[in-house]
Amino acid sequence: MMIAILKYNAGNTQSVENAVKRLxxxxxxxxxxxxxxxxxxxxxxxxxxxxxxxxxxxxxNLDEVVKSLTQPVLGICLGLQLMCRYSEEGDTNGLGIFDVDVKKFPPKDKVPHMGWNTISKSENQLFNRLLPDDNVYFVHSYYAELSQFTIAECDYILPFSAALQKNNFYAVQFHTEKSGTVGEQILTNFLKL
Structure with a gap:
């Protein structure tokens, strides 16, 4: 199976590549x-x-390429946010795969949301074999609002989408590649779709 990791003007591709190869x-x-x-x-x-x-x-022209993909696609962190319609970060129009806005966390607690947190309402096949108290690793100042595409939620300052899905497009706000065995299970589930 050939897996492509999208190279663009963003970091962390090496960590994701290493995680996929470890699997x-x-x-x-x-x-x-x-x-x-x-x-x-x-x-x-x-x-x-x-x-x-x-x-x-x-x-x-990779924006058009990504939107046209028909195989399973997994967005991670900024990847999730760019798959949304709009982000307050830099007043940015995204790909619009998910008809969702990305907003900055209100300064009611430490921002960015950084560290381990649990996710809920995660019955999607992407989360097979996860336990209710499993933690994943987040680092983000912006969040996707809850919507019809939400397949997992997290709560930090307010409830937000920890994961989204529409057709062949999946996306997670947390870093699977930094979430230990739980992240490896989620990546495995995606790669077996």
Whole structure:
């Protein structure tokens, strides 16, 4: 199975590549549209800033490529946020795969939301074999609102979407590659879709 990890103007692709390889899968980090379109699975990771990341995607026409993919796609952290309609970060229009807005956490507690937290309402196949008290690792200042696409929730300052799904597009706000055995199970579940 060929797994493509989307290369764009955002960090953390190396960590995701290492996590996929630890699970025994071959993968390639690429911004080549033909490789992305022919891969059996595509992972859209990211650590960075929404506006500059979208500028890079648009500059290479990767925004249109990602939206046209028909195989399973997994967005991680910034990847989830860019798959949404709009982000307050940099007043950025996203890909619009999820008709959801991304907002900045209100300063009622420490921002960014950083560290381990539990997720709830996670009955989707992406979360097979997880236990109710399993923790995942978050680092983010912006969150996707709850919506019809929400497949898992988390609560930090307010309830937000910890994961989204629409058709073949899946996305998680937390970092699977930094979430230990729980993150590995979620990645495994995605790679077996």
């Amino acid at each position: 025994g899968y071959e993968c390639v980090v690429t911004d080549d549209r033909q490789l992305l379109q022919s891969a059996e699975k595509v992972i859209f990771p990211g650590v960075g800033e929404a506006a500059s990341a979208m500028e890079y995607l648009r500059g290479k």
